Amino acid sequence: MSYKIPMGPYHPALEEPYKLDLICEGETVCDSKLRIGFNFRGIEHLAETRNYIQVVALMERVCGICSNIHTLTLCQAMEGLTGLTPPPRAKYIRVIMAELERLHSHVLWAGIAAKLMGFKTMFMTCFEIREKVMDVLCAISGNRVNYAMNRIGGVNRDISDPQAILKMVEALELEMAHTVIPIFTTSRTAISRCANIGVLTTEKAVSCGVVGPTARASGLPQDLRRAAPYAAYAEMEFDVPVQPAGDVTARLLVRALEIMESCKILRQALAKLPPGEFHTPDDKFPFITGTATSRVEAPRGEVMYSVSWREGSRTPSRVHVRTPTFANMPAIHWMVMGARLADTPLIQASIDPCYSCTDR
Amino acid sequence: MSPLENISEKLGTTEPWVEKGGVHWLPLGAMNVRELATAMNGLHARFVTITAYQLPKEEGFRLEYHWDLDGQLLGFSFPLADKSIESIYDLCEAVDWIEREIHEGFGLDFLGREYEPLLLRQGETPGVNLRDAVAASQEKK
Numbered sequence: 001m002s003y004k005i006p007m008g009p010y011h012p013a014l015e016e017p018y019k020l021d022l023i024c025e026g027e028t029v030c031d032s033k034l035r036i037g038f039n040f041r042g043i044e045h046l047a048e049t050r051n052y053i054q055v056v057a058l059m060e061r062v063c064g065i066c067s068n069i070h071t072l073t074l075c076q077a078m079e080g081l082t083g084l085t086p087p088p089r090a091k092y093i094r095v096i097m098a099e100l101e102r103l104h105s106h107v108l109w110a111g112i113a114a115k116l117m118g119f120k121t122m123f124m125t126c127f128e129i130r131e132k133v134m135d136v137l138c139a140i141s142g143n144r145v146n147y148a149m150n151r152i153g154g155v156n157r158d159i160s161d162p163q164a165i166l167k168m169v170e171a172l173e174l175e176m177a178h179t180v181i182p183i184f185t186t187s188r189t190a191i192s193r194c195a196n197i198g199v200l201t202t203e204k205a206v207s208c209g210v211v212g213p214t215a216r217a218s219g220l221p222q223d224l225r226r227a228a229p230y231a232a233y234a235e236m237e238f239d240v241p242v243q244p245a246g247d248v249t250a251r252l253l254v255r256a257l258e259i260m261e262s263c264k265i266l267r268q269a270l271a272k273l274p275p276g277e278f279h280t281p282d283d284k285f286p287f288i289t290g291t292a293t294s295r296v297e298a299p300r301g302e303v304m305y306s307v308s309w310r311e312g313s314r315t316p317s318r319v320h321v322r323t324p325t326f327a328n329m330p331a332i333h334w335m336v337m338g339a340r341l342a343d344t345p346l347i348q349a350s351i352d353p354c355y356s357c358t359d360r
Numbered sequence: 361m362s363p364l365e366n367i368s369e370k371l372g373t374t375e376p377w378v379e380k381g382g383v384h385w386l387p388l389g390a391m392n393v394r395e396l397a398t399a400m401n402g403l404h405a406r407f408v409t410i411t412a413y414q415l416p417k418e419e420g421f422r423l424e425y426h427w428d429l430d431g432q433l434l435g436f437s438f439p440l441a442d443k444s445i446e447s448i449y450d451l452c453e454a455v456d457w458i459e460r461e462i463h464e465g466f467g468l469d470f471l472g473r474e475y476e477p478l479l480l481r482q483g484e485t486p487g488v489n490l491r492d493a494v495a496a497s498q499e500k501k
Contacts, residue, residue, distance in 0.1 A: 045490065
């Protein structure tokens with residue numbers, strides 16, 4: 001006999017509100033239904049009432065974790081509509097901010113995953129390290145969450161002392177290499193809780209169109225930083241970690257390895273930061289009528305913005321945001337199928353879902 | 361033959377690709393969205409999203425379908441004469457949520473599929489144009 005377990009929209013195992021109805025037979029999940037929309041704020045529609053300065057500030061609020069990525073993608077799309085090209089220094093600063101944000105996001109995720117594994121010491125360790133990443137972000141931007149770094153044609157703030165930031169990054173890298181990475185890759189607690197659960201096969205990952213670490217942990221080597229480089233990524237050397245197993249362990253390993261790759265990119269970008277201006281000289285520019293699209297590899301995967309503008313208009317006529325969780329979340333249905341009920345909080349967390357982004 | 365020319369050949373069109381605003385656009389002529397989705401599946405392109413546009417005055421709507429092929433973003437535009445278009449959900453599982461979101465946000469119908477509500481407006485009937493609903497509620501005030 002099957003029965004339904006409603007999880008959410010407000011539940012201790014969920015970080016944000018959504019509803020996962022699990023149909024179970026005994027302790028085994030045999031079907032699921034997912035509902036979102038509890039955070040729906042109509043931001044895309046609101047964007048149509050904001051001018052080109054206000055809309056950047058608004059879209060930074062789509063997400064509290066990858067706020068910088070949203071403004072980066074939006075600004076890149078709007079640069080396509082204005083014909084502005086950011087100076088090389090701005091492109092490097094964008095890479096530095098994006099990789100610091102990836103570090104902060106992956107370490108935050110690692111902490112939450114550790115908590116769901118029942119590994120609370122690790123949760124505290126991860127959050128302590130995350131604080132240090134946020135200290136670096138604050139040292140650069142003056143803010144811990146919404147950094148207000150991107151503008152059309154460049155960035156708002158320079159990195160005046162890259163060597164000081166480099167030292168902070170090196171200290172972080174050492175700490176992560178000695179604590180987070182070995183514990184997540186060798187600890188029996190982590191392995192026993194994550195191995196062979198929440199499997200998303202390569203075939204299903206392709207069919208669901210998943211992105212980011214979720215795709216890479218199912219054997220798909222897709223990463224926009226490599227496939228369609230933006231900012232200064234074409235000048236960076238880095239590997240794209242891929243794991244074929246498709247289970248929670250694979251997602252854990254991909255993110256752990258990406259933390260080290262992000263540190264590698266940060267060291268290169270800080271060491272090679274080119275001299276010069278960090279934004280274009282003009283603050284006023286005409287928008288070309290039409291639509292421009294930009295894509296960026298956010299910590300959770302591909303973000304895409306399409307921005308439309310009519311000539312002479314003060315506001316965009318359309319801003320469409322496709323977030324990575326929006327692409328990844330439907331795959332949860334396949335991941336929990338056949339899983340033990342007790343594993344479902346960790347399985348759904350393994351894609352690092354962001355409902356603030358998804359609902360927008 | 362370039363990958364884009366290869367796509368044109370598979371789609372049976374001689375129209376040139378136009379790169380604009382970060383997207384490679386191909387005019388499709390009489391090809392419908394289901395033929396396009398079948399061709400994209402054959403090319404192993406990854407579905408990215410559909411962007412809906414409500415056009416000014418009485419011009420209706422436009423849907424832009426995007427697929428990724430080896431890092432190149434491909435775009436195909438479909439003007440809607442009425443408020444409906446055939447669903448490609450049975451051909452491409454990844455379109456499920458975006459078809460549902462557009463249905464709930466713009467009141468457009470994707471024919472040939474059933475909808476589970478995503479609940480953009482909790483408790484309300486899905487399938488209305490939220491922009492019109494907001495404008496109507498502001499007029500009331």
